[in-house]
Amino acid sequence: MSSLRSVLSTLSKNPLVLQVRKRTFKGTTTYWEDRYAKGGTSGAGSYGREAEWKAEIVNDWVAELGVTSVVDLGCGDGNQLGLAKYPRYLGLDPSATAVRLCMERFRDDPTKSFIAYDPSALADPAGWLRGDLALSMEVIFHLVEDALFENYMTRVFESAERYVIICSNATVDDEQVSHERHRDFTKWVEENRPEWVLDRRVDPPSDVNLQSSFFLYKKKDL
Numbered sequence: 001m002s003s004l005r006s007v008l009s010t011l012s013k014n015p016l017v018l019q020v021r022k023r024t025f026k027g028t029t030t031y032w033e034d035r036y037a038k039g040g041t042s043g044a045g046s047y048g049r050e051a052e053w054k055a056e057i058v059n060d061w062v063a064e065l066g067v068t069s070v071v072d073l074g075c076g077d078g079n080q081l082g083l084a085k086y087p088r089y090l091g092l093d094p095s096a097t098a099v100r101l102c103m104e105r106f107r108d109d110p111t112k113s114f115i116a117y118d119p120s121a122l123a124d125p126a127g128w129l130r131g132d133l134a135l136s137m138e139v140i141f142h143l144v145e146d147a148l149f150e151n152y153m154t155r156v157f158e159s160a161e162r163y164v165i166i167c168s169n170a171t172v173d174d175e176q177v178s179h180e181r182h183r184d185f186t187k188w189v190e191e192n193r194p195e196w197v198l199d200r201r202v203d204p205p206s207d208v209n210l211q212s213s214f215f216l217y218k219k220k221d222l
């Protein structure tokens with residue numbers, strides 16, 4: 001299994017494969033809906049040891065900080081969510097297929113709600129979709145388009161009353177590679193949300209194969 005993973009990983013970095021993927025890329029939202037509709041998943045980072053580590057960090061912080069509700073922007077197929085311990089939860093994702101998978105999987109769980117949304121057709125100044133904590137796990141480096149990135153970052157911080165947890169990569173590599181584009185989102189927060197402060201950062205341990213770290217932001221006036 002791990003040798004298959006390393007072969008696929010090597011192949012996915014081949015320049016020819018990357019060029020073909022870039023040319024056939026139809027945009028972030030279409031990419032993910034097509035992927036789920038064909039039976040694909042949220043990716044390796046949402047399964048196995050990687051998912052366990054992500055859940056450990058978020059569950060510990062949710063308990064320690066006394067978080068009462070979580071709004072998850074980009075909830076995915078629900079495998080990662082299966083490990084979560086949250087008092088009250090709202091998951092949003094532009095992929096209706098992913099949201100239906102979550103609805104089916106958690107149909108007997110009265111603490112979890114889901115919405116499929118069009119990022120360009122959602123405004124929530126009244127805060128109907130706001131929670132104590134907004135969560136973004138392995139979404140930011142998948143946002144290839146500038147407008148989508150800007151829209152998403154705004155939505156994440158608008159969705160939080162007290163805390164924001166981001167699991168992503170802050171390393172800049174501002175070139176689209178396949179369905180990824182890496183940006184320093186911490187700079188965006190510094191420049192656009194000065195009322196939020198970075199409280200903690202945790203990097204993955206050596207047995208976790210993730211390029212993402214965890215970043216906990218809290219509102220300055222708390």
Ligand SMILES: C[S@@+](CC[C@H](N)C(=O)[O-])C[C@H]1O[C@@H](n2cnc3c(N)ncnc32)[C@H](O)[C@@H]1O
Nearest residue numbers: 032042046073074075076080095119137138139
């Ligand atoms: C790698 S998966 C991560 C799923 C989940 N957060 C996890 O950690 O298992 C990335 C998810 O981001 C979603 N996504 C793409 N564009 C988005 C956007 N503008 N807003 C919210 N989610 C988005 C995709 O549909 C996909 O489900």
